[in-house]
Each structure stands twice: as C-alpha cells, then as structure tokens.
Amino acid sequence: MAGPEQTSDYLLDRRNLRRKVTFWRVAAFAFLIVAAGALAWRLIGASSPSRLQPHIARISIDGIIRDDRETLKLFDDVAKSHAAGVILSIESPGGTTTGAEQLYQHIRKLSEKKPVVAVVGGMAASGGYIAAMGADRIIAQGNSLVGSIGVLFQFPNVSKLLDTVGVKMEEVKSSPLKAAPNGFEPTTPEARAAIAALVSDSYSWFKNLVSERRNINGEALDQVSDGRVFTGRQALPLKLVDALGSEQDAVTWLEEEKHLRKNLPIRDWRRRQSLDRLGLLGMAAESAALVGLDGPALSLRKLQASQEGWFLDGLLSIWHADFVN
Numbered sequence: 001m002a003g004p005e006q007t008s009d010y011l012l013d014r015r016n017l018r019r020k021v022t023f024w025r026v027a028a029f030a031f032l033i034v035a036a037g038a039l040a041w042r043l044i045g046a047s048s049p050s051r052l053q054p055h056i057a058r059i060s061i062d063g064i065i066r067d068d069r070e071t072l073k074l075f076d077d078v079a080k081s082h083a084a085g086v087i088l089s090i091e092s093p094g095g096t097t098t099g100a101e102q103l104y105q106h107i108r109k110l111s112e113k114k115p116v117v118a119v120v121g122g123m124a125a126s127g128g129y130i131a132a133m134g135a136d137r138i139i140a141q142g143n144s145l146v147g148s149i150g151v152l153f154q155f156p157n158v159s160k161l162l163d164t165v166g167v168k169m170e171e172v173k174s175s176p177l178k179a180a181p182n183g184f185e186p187t188t189p190e191a192r193a194a195i196a197a198l199v200s201d202s203y204s205w206f207k208n209l210v211s212e213r214r215n216i217n218g219e220a221l222d223q224v225s226d227g228r229v230f231t232g233r234q235a236l237p238l239k240l241v242d243a244l245g246s247e248q249d250a251v252t253w254l255e256e257e258k259h260l261r262k263n264l265p266i267r268d269w270r271r272r273q274s275l276d277r278l279g280l281l282g283m284a285a286e287s288a289a290l291v292g293l294d295g296p297a298l299s300l301r302k303l304q305a306s307q308e309g310w311f312l313d314g315l316l317s318i319w320h321a322d323f324v325n
Contacts, residue, residue: 017046024206027255040172041279043279046203048148053082053265054082054083054084054197054261054264055079055082055083055084055264055265055267056083056084056085056086056087056254056260056265056266056267057081057083057085057086057087057114057266057267057269058086058087058089058267058268058269059078059086059087059088059089059269060089060090060091060268061076061089061090061091061103061131062087062091062092062272063091063092063127064093064094064095065092065094065095065099065100065103065127065128065131066095066099067096067097067098067099067102068099068271070271071103071271072102072103072106073271074109074269074270074271075106075107075109076092076106076109076110077269078110078269079109079110079113079114080133081269082186083098083114083257083267083269084114084254084260084261084264085115085116085117085254085258085260085264086110086111086114086115086117087116087117087123087247087250087254087266088107088114088116088117088118088119088131088132088134088135088249089119089120089247090119090121090122090123090124090128090131090132091120091122091123091124092123092125092127092128092131093123093125093126093127093128094125094126094127094128094129094130094148095126095127096127097127097151097202097206099127100127100128100130100131101128101130102266103127103130103131103134104131104133104209105172106128106132106134107131107134107135107136108134110135111135111136115136115254115257115260116134116135116136116137116138117135117137117139117250117254118131118134118137118138118139119136119137119139119140119246119247119250119259120132120139120140120141120144120232120241121141121144122141122144122145122148123144123145123146123147123229124138124140124144124146125145125146125148126148126149126150126230127148129146129147129149130209132146132211133210133213133214134266137242137243137250137253137300138240138241138242138243138246139241139242139243139244139246139249139250139253140232140235140241140243140244140245141232141245141246142219142231142232142233142244143231143232143233143246144231144232145229145230145231146229146230146231146232146235146240146241147224147228147229147235147240148227148228148229149206149207149210149226149227150203150206150225150226150227151199151202151206152199153195153198153199153202157181157186157187169185176188176190176191178251181195182204192214206225207221210224210225210240214239214240215239216238216239216240220238220239223238224238224240232244237262247266247278251266252313
C-alpha cells in the first residue's frame with residue numbers, strides 16, 4: 001500500500017503531466033491558427049502597406065499556363081498600383097495557346113503604363129515564351145531553355161483497344177466532322193485535315209508574333225520556329241532574348257534605361273487563390289512553404305503542375321518534357 005509521500009508524488013507527477021499536455025495542446029492549436037491565418041492572407045492576396053510606396057513589382061508565371069482570370073486581373077491591379085516597373089519571373093513550359101495569348105495581351109497592356117522585363121528561370125518555352133514576348137526586354141540565364149515555337153493538338157485513340165475487348169461506340173451526329181476526332185474510331189483523313197488547319201492557323205499566328213516582337217524574318221525566323229528549344233546562350237545571337245543575366249541585371253536595366261529610382265524595393269504580387277483552386281497538392285505545397293520546407297514545397301508544386309498538364313484541352317503551346325524532375 002502506497003504511503004502518503006508516494007501518493008503525494010504521484011499526484012504531483014500527474015498534475016505536471018496534465019500541464020505539459022495542456023501546454024502542447026495550446027501550442028499546437030496556436031500554431032494551427034497562425035498557419036491558417038498566414039495561409040489565408042497569402043491566398044487572399046491582401047494588399048501590403050509596402051505596395052502603397054514606389055517599388056518594383058515582381059509577378060511570377062509558374063507551371064502550366066491556362067485561362068486564369070485571377071492571374072489576368074493581377075496584371076490590371078499592378079497597372080493601377082504605385083509600382084514603378086515590373087519584373088516578370090517566368091518558369092513555365094507553356095500550356096494552352098489561348099491562355100498564353102490572353103496572358104500576352106495583358107502583359108502588353110501593362111507595359112503601356114510601366115516598363116516590364118521578363119527574367120527567365122529554368123524555362124520559358126512555347127506559351128511561356130509567348131508571355132515573355134509581352135515584356136519590353138527578355139533576360140535569360142545561359143542555361144535557361146527558351147523557344148519551342150509551335151502548336152500542338154493531341155488526342156488519344158483507343159479504337160484498337162476497343163476492338164480487342166469487343167466494345168463499339170455507337171453515335172448519331174449531324175455532320176461527318178462533328179466531335180471529330182473522338183478517339184473511339186480511326187481518325188478520318190477529313191478530320192485530320194480539319195485539325196491540321198487549326199494547328200497551322202495558330203502556328204502562323206505564333207510565328208508572326210515572334211517576327212513582330214523579336215524582329216526576326218525570313219530564314220532566321222524559320223530556323224527558330226521549328227519547334228526546338230534553345231539555351232539562353234544559343235538564343236542570344238538568334239535574337240530570341242535580349243541579354244544573359246539575372247534579376248539584378250533586370251533591375252539595372254530598369255534603372256539605367258527606364259530611369260527608375262535606384263534601390264527601389266522589389267515586392268511580390270501574387271494572384272488571389274481559393275482553397276478549392278489549390279487542390280490537395282497545392283495546399284500541401286503552400287503549408288510546407290509557410291513552415292520553411294522549401295524543398296518539399298517545390299517538389300509538390302512541380303507535381304501539381306505536371307498533373308495539370310495531363311488534362312489540358314484544345315490547342316497547346318507547350319514543351320513536352322519531364323518537367324517534374
């Protein structure tokens with residue numbers, strides 16, 4: 001039978017244990033509150049007081065480009081802001097051709113009010129390069145990948161698989177080219193020709209844009225628009241980029257050529273995002289970034305971008321490579 005001292009020690013230990021458990025519960029709850037608040041602030045994109053002062057706005061174009069109203073609105077907001085200039089940080093293999101076209105148009109509209117410099121990270125290919133051409137100047141690293149000037153239309157065809165398993169898709173349609181190609185039957189020459197005409201038209205638009213914005217014509221234009229990507233070093237003499245360098249070189253150009261005040265702070269402008277738009281991977285990436293786990297956050301964002309690329313519809317301006325790694 002326990003004595004009075006043992007009973008007293010036991011009660012004291014129990015009390016201390018409850019205090020520790022309570023402390024860690026409160027600490028964990030407080031951490032969740034702070035993390036949730038920070039994530040909500042980041043998603044909402046609340047205006048920072050520093051944006052009310054003259055600064056250089058940094059807008060990032062990352063991952064797959066698609067029709068995104070929030071991103072387009074971001075350019076309109078920056079145009080109305082106190083930003084003296086804009087750095088467009090691009091890390092994208094492209095995306096839908098229409099999404100890239102809209103992005104280009106909004107960047108050009110922004111450049112009418114503020115000087116814009118595109119700084120290429122690892123890649124500005126296809127639709128990513130269309131966005132870069134909207135800037136007044138393009139700066140890339142020596143090993144950045146740029147170009148991939150071309151348009152793609154892809155669709156799966158499982159007609160042989162259906163024949164193997166004995167399944168046939170029946171349909172009634174108003175005309176031969178309605179909903180063609182459908183992937184459930186061999187593609188007819190007429191359907192292939194119709195799709196080829198779409199690709200050719202968008203490709204001509206893309207080439208004309210390169211010719212106009214980069215002042216490239218004739219054989220030189222044919223050389224850069226065969227669909228390949230170029231390193232920054234290769235792209236410089238081909239006139240696809242204006243200079244090799246980094247973000248600091250972009251700032252120097254803004255100061256010297258566009259007469260921005262020296263030593264202006266650089267402020268990040270981010271689009272508003274909702275939790276449902278982020279998805280599970282996006283939420284995990286944002287949460288990892290908030291607690292300082294930059295490596296896992298980057299990996300999750302790349303995985304999210306790769307999965308987005310699997311479900312793009314329509315004409316694509318995208319460089320198909322393993323951009324997850």
